[in-house]
Amino acid sequence: MGLLKLVIVDDEPILLEGLVKTYDWNGMGYEVVGFAQSGEQALKVIREKKPHVVLTDIRMKQISGLMVMEEIKKENPECQFVVLSAYRDFEYAKKACDLGAFAYLLKPIEDEKLQATMTDVGKICEDQIRNEEKYDRWERLLKKDGDGFLQVVVQKYVQNRLPEEKVDEVFHTLQDVMKEGDRFITVYADLDLAYKITNELEYEASRFSMVRMIEEKIAERFTYWKFESEEGHRTFIVKTQENTAVHELKELLEEVKKEENSPVIAAISKPYKGIRGIRRSFEEAQRLFAVTNASGAGVFTIPETVEEKEESPYPAEAEMMVVNSVRKNDAVQLKQAFVHFIYQLPHREELQCQYMHKIMVKTEFMLKDSYGMDESLNQQFENYYSNMRNLKAAKAVDVCYKILGTAIEKRLENAEKKENKGSKEYIAAAVAYIDEHLDNEDLSIVSVATHVYLNPVYFGRVFKNTFHMTFKQYLLQRRMELAKRLLEDGRTSIGNICEQVGISNPSYFSHLFKEYTGQLPRDYKREYEV
Incomplete structure (x- = not known):
């Protein structure tokens, strides 16, 4: 098998050049077929080169590595992504995994870890290529033994080992099936x-x-x-x-x-x-x-009197809504999704119980693959499985909903512990950055969050929980307190003070200062003149 195609993405030109030239990609089994310095350019290169693997930085302006991955995964689910980050961030890592990233590596990259990761993802790509080659041989096999091969195709299809479009392809090839x-x-x-x-x-x-x-x-x-x-x-x-x-x-x-x-x-x-x-x-x-x-x-x-309309197919979409609401730790969405799922249950009680069992198994697997499954919650799932034969459908619905609600509570507790543990470090860095850049008129929650490698929405929540005020309120307070000190000192003109606090318009500065102190800047300054 030849070299796998690799595209490398990083918005820092020096880092990008280092990634492309420093490592022995051929020795790892890859050919670098393209690289990009932005998310927009990455989308264009990936669509053109159709690589097996994309090695991308997670944080980029406008279109991030996560946005690139989400877009490409819609078009080509088999394209594998290895995500790089300069900061150990739980939320980004979690979202990357949810979107289907193969691995999440921290910068500076450890050579051994990169080697192991690229080897593992390469094995997956090679398996995909071998499967595609098998499909390409279908037509030759069909000509030799149509009936025998068709039986194998049908068996694999009903066992979810073959996609519907491939079966349709075989049927059209054989004709009259x-x-x-x-x-x-x-x-x-x-x-x-x-x-x-x-x-x-x-x-x-x-x-x-x-x-x-x-x-x-x-x-x-x-x-x-x-x-x-x-x-x-x-x-x-x-x-x-x-x-x-x-x-x-x-x-x-x-x-x-x-x-x-x-x-x-x-x-x-x-x-x-x-x-x-x-x-x-x-x-x-x-x-x-x-x-x-x-x-x-x-x-x-099943009684023939009501043929194809008696039972609706398994509500897979509703099931996904329930599992995703637990994944998002959203109790309100869980209630809505669970009610939606219940309304789509079949009339027969034994099928209702089977469907409830299936959704519990799916949720359990999600919890074990992510976080929140502690010993007590695991015991609740085990108790449900061991007693479900004795539960009527109505009781099973009640028990399942309570367990899923408990799962959200456990996940929120887990997430809060992780958040509190890491928030002090983020906030300290953010405050220092704010104090150093008060003169920057473009200073915003986005620029500060970017500096500490956090999602702006997530950063805003942590910031407000820490200071009990919004980022905007905190920034205004810091600017006005600096202005007060400079006015009290008396050696700086009001025009220069405007520049130092990042508010270039003197009239707007005067308006904000009066709202904050109850006095105009000139009156406040006059009080401190000797």
């Missing part, structure tokens, strides 16, 4: 696991015979694909245009159960249209089989 009016039904089948415990010697033989008979009967009436699910259960995806197909499949499975005289456990989905319908039918049969297998119910189907 899907016709107008085709619908797909998934059949999940296996022997009751209890049978294996009580009749271990007969289990495998009976299982083999059952699968063979099901396949023979399905093959007599339908076109189908078969494979083994990730859990080891036999799966048949049937293609049909018949309205009676679900009923026929149910009768077929009942016949197998009687003829084999074995405890067949099966689930049959409703019929669904299109490529998405293949996955939808598979997921539905998978969920139904889990319920059937737990209860030993035999052949389980």
